Amino acid sequence: MESQLYLHDSYLVSCKSKVVSVKEDKFVVLDQTVFYPRGGGQPWDTGKLVRSGVEFPVVAVVKAEGNASHEVSKPGLQQGDEVECFIDWERRHRLMRMHTAGHILSAIMFRQAGILITGNQLDTGKTRFDFSMENFDKQAFQSLVDEANSQIARNLEVSVSFLPREEAMKLEGAVKLASALPPEIKELRMVRIHGSSGSPVPSAELKIGDVLDFQADGGTHVKNTSEIGKIIFIGAENKGKANRRIYYSLEP
DSSP states (O other): OTTBGGGTOTTOOEEEEEEEEEETTTEEEESSBOOOOSBTTBOOOOEEEEETTEEEEEEEEEEETTEEEEEESSOOOOTTOEEEEEEOHHHHHHHHHHHHHHHHHHHHHHHHHOOOEEEEEOOSSOEEEEEEOSSOOHHHHHHHHHHHHHHHTTOOBEEEEEEEHHHHHTSTTTOTTGGGSOTTOOEEEEEEEESOSSSOOSOGGGOOTTEEEEEEOOSOOOSBGGGTOEEEEEEEEEOSTTEEEEEEEEEO
């Protein structure tokens, strides 16, 4: 976990690293990285590795054998090489905004309508949520989006902490996917969206105290909801009995 620098600071755009291994001239493992590997519905970061002024574009990053494997678009890197890592910050920040917006929307969906998310896929242009809902009412759903936007507009702080697995498991609703986590993971990264910015919570029905959302999550997030913008509800699809899929984007 210490080698995955994005877990501690989502705003790091670069770092110095050493090449640990190279497979097939293009799959590179580093001793530390700022690149997020695909996972949890969040796409990988793109960017470049630079060795002595020579650039190796990073086109994909995935988890392989417990490590982040960086796929570069050309050969040349060797074990032991010293490199600098640079992520595409504009892409990363867009995904951070999408991710935090998704946490807020899913929290509102659950608290106000008891809706549980069953799947999601973030992207820079639009994001999708899958969930179970017998009767989908577009107007009613738009009201949930409006409530999420009202929370975003309150400039809420977002923080990251780490808890022992056993302690995190005792927090109701905080570890939604704990059963799917490998048993060797002894410490969980927790993302908290604070529900108070010095003013009362505007929606009494939420009953959220001073926390809007608090859950185990390994993705990247903004530090304050003021960075997000506004959630725009694009549309919905019926994916079968009680299975729904919605799409949203961000503005600007």
